[in-house]
Amino acid sequence: MIRFDEVSVVYAGADQPVLRDVDLTLEEGELCLVVGRTGAGKSTLLGTVNGLVPHFTGGTLAGRVTVDGRDTAHFPPRELADVVGVVGQDPLAGFVTDTVEEELAYVMEQLAVPADVMRKRVEETLDLMGLADLRHRALSELSGGQQQRVAIGSVLTAHPKVLVLDEPTSALDPTAAEEVLAAVVRLVHDLGVTVVLAEHRLERVVQYADRVLHLTGDGTVTSAAPPVAFRTASVAPPVVDLGRLARWDPLPLSVRDARRAAAPLRQQLTGRPVPPARTAHATDGAPALTARGIVVRYGDVVAVRDVDLDLRAGEVTALMGRNGSGKSSLLWALHGAGPRQAGTVRLADAPSTPVESKAVRRFGARRTTKAEQRRRVGLVPQTPTDLLYLETVGAELAQADRESGAAAPDGARDILDRLAPGIPDDTHPRDLSEGQKLALVLALQLTTAPDVVLLDEPTRGLDYQAKRALIRIVDALAAEGRSVVISTHDVEFVAASADRVIVMAEGETVADGSTADVIVASPAFAPQAAKILAPLPYLTVGQVEGALAAAGTGTR
Template identity: 70%
Template sequence: MIEFDAVTVIYPDAAEPVLSGVDLRIGEGELCLVAGPTGSGKSTLLGAVNGLVPHFTGGLLRGRVRVAGRDTRTHRPREFAGHVGVVGQDPLAGFVTDTVEEELAYGMEQLAVPAAVMRKRVEETLDLLGIAELRRRPLRDLSGGQQQRVAIGSVLTAHPRVLVLDEPTSALDPTAAEDVLAAVTRLVHDLGVTVLMAEHRMERVVQYADRMLYLPGDGRVLDGPPTDVLAGGPVLAPPVVELGRLAGWEPLPLSVRDARRRAPALRARLAGRPRPSRPEPGSAAALTARQIVVRYGEIIAVRKVDLDLRVGEVVALMGRNGSGKSSLLWALQGSGRRRHGTVDVTGRDPAELPARKARRLVGLVPQTPSDLLYLNSVAAECAQADRESDARPGSCRALLDRLAPGIDDAVHPRDLSEGQRLALVLAIQLTAAPPVLLLDEPTRGLDYLAKARLSEIVTELAAAGHAVVLATHDVEFVAGTASRVVVMAEGDVVADGPTVEVVVSSPAFAPQVAKVLSPDPWLTVAEVEQALT
């Protein structure tokens, strides 16, 4: 179905090719997980499948890429529209209509699908992805996760033979991610669709993959069954695999179910050993919010929420897509809608201050970080951040190098990968180091190493007296970083307590290690390793 023959891709002004001499043969009905560090070339590999690389992105492609017998050198990307469905990292950037139903039908209209067939496929896709209640909603009013499901649905309606997904579950809550992956695997098993899926949250996908394509970042592509690739060297791996490496299990487990079968001996070794403690936050209040209400027309996104943040506290804000997490963050920051309620940060309400002064009290990294980038180079963005924050020159750049090393100063922010762009915005906001920092989906597009670095930075900020709120669906990041978890549903707070108490008792929000070693309250591989040494 997909053939890569000696494919090398190099972009203008780049010192080294992103892909070098890649040979691949991907058959019909295979689910391939594409993994690797941020900026290693995953999006380039996916873009080469339908000719977006190099016809749209620029650069030079040597070698040959064929899909269903069509050569990307002689066929333009539009000629692959009926064969290859592509969902990018930023769903909103790909929308061309106003409502959900219109977006699902648009691609079929361009392919001249009969009206009766279009209606049937729209209904099937709405049910398949669980978004029937959204059919008439404006796309811009949806949460990030809801937008992502619509984006996937908009390409599924065309019934492509190849489906290319770039971070398809990054903005989805765990339950919604499982639903989307179940739909994708159904397409693979029942209809023979070939799927290439780039995903940093490998713990969600690897157990379903037939093959794994791992890009270490030096132009190569390691190809093979997931167990072989993950066992073959210093490859980024999900927690269940890291736990298997620590315990010496062979073959390595790919799922919680596989690991639980071998866990009794490990649980016996851990019996009676104390779980490492986490630093306690201070008693002083960093932010106090009372009776916060956010409305969008008839929709109440946040319902009379009270929230107290303490100095030195890292709080994870969790809940399904559309539960009100982002709306609450914007209300706390002061620039979002707030129909009712008060926010107090050191005696002041950010909503009553000029924007620049409000940012000094409460910093916010939104779900779409590119909204905060407006200069022509990475160096200019970093220098501006240092000036606005009255920080020592080079502070922002140093933070960026910790999160995503190796980004060229001269690169335009729009030419960065999604993960690199997020790392840049995180560095800009972290440079200001306000008393309260709000991060909305801060790990989206980040690999495991970058998330570990972000966790270190967040922990350091908390130790220095800052309060940090992480609105996220990344249960593994929460398990290793947050001291407290607040769960929202339909605008209400339905759970609030220490991380270990909230996530271990939740089937949806429990990390892999907690599921494997249940009922013992272990959260991360690092905790297990520390207890065993």
């Protein structure tokens, strides 16, 4: 179905090609998982399948890519739309209509599909993607996860032979991600659709893959069956890390297979002290931020409903819940840049800000300068490009250092290199991958080290190594007495980084407690290590490794 014949891609000004001499054949009805570090070239590889590379991205493509017999060098994306459906990392950027139903129909209109067929396919897709209740909703009013499902559904209506998905579950809660992946697997198994999928949250998708394409970082691509590929892959989900640690053979790729292999390991760990998943830094003093009676409405929709919240200095709090539960709206209300129809927010050693005054539409506007506001509360939004406005990465980093008064001239650069190393200063921020953009914005915001740090889906587009670097940065902020709130669907990240978990539903808090108590009690939120080793109270592979090391024994 897809043939790469000695394909290389190099961008203008680059020292080396992003892809080098790629020679692959992807068969009909295969689900091919593309893995690699952030910035390794996964999006470029996907873009070659429908001609986005090089027709729209620029650069030079050598070699030949054919899809269903069509050479992408001679067929631009619009002439491949009936064969290849593509969903990018930012679904909102790809929408061209106003409502869900209109967006699902748009591609078919461009392909001149008969009206009666269009209506039937729209209804099928609404049910397949769980969008029936949203059919008349404006796309701009949907949560990030809902927008992702609409984007996938919009290309499915054309019944393509090849489906290209770039981070398809990155904005979805665990349950919604399972629904989307189940739909994708049905397309592969029942209709013979070839799916090429890049995803950093490998724990969600690895068990469904027929083949793994591993981008090693030097431009080369290796192809192998998943159990073989993940023996040595530079990125791997927790189930694979645990299998490597325990030396299981064959290497399990699902929780079910891992539990079958884990009986000796569970026996070995029984009765041993469980190391903490992270070092606690929370203080018992006054809260760093106190919120009371927060209400946020958008028209008739109540996004946040009378929420009370105390954030302690040195504590890392994870905010979880299904898409549309009000997490982002609460963060923006706490920050002060978003709407808040009722309630008050107080910072430690600062006066309360009554909602009745128009001046407090921005946090503490009557009492603090903008520089002081940014120093006290920092927010990284779901769409990090909203905060990027200069021409180069170097200019953004330098501006952050100037505004924060950083003592070290490379303060922001040091944070960026820990998250996504190797990004040149002269790169335009809009040319970065989504993961690199997020890493850049995190570096800009964390340079100021505010008293309260609010992160909205900070792990989107980040590989496991970058997430570990982010955990170290978050832990350092907590050790300095900062309060950190992370809104996320990434249960593995929460297990390793958070002291406390708050679960929201329909704008209300429905659970609030320690990480172990909250996420293990929920099948949807439990991390892979907890599922594999239950009933033992382990959350991360690092805890298992620590317990074995403390006992002075290896695995068997």
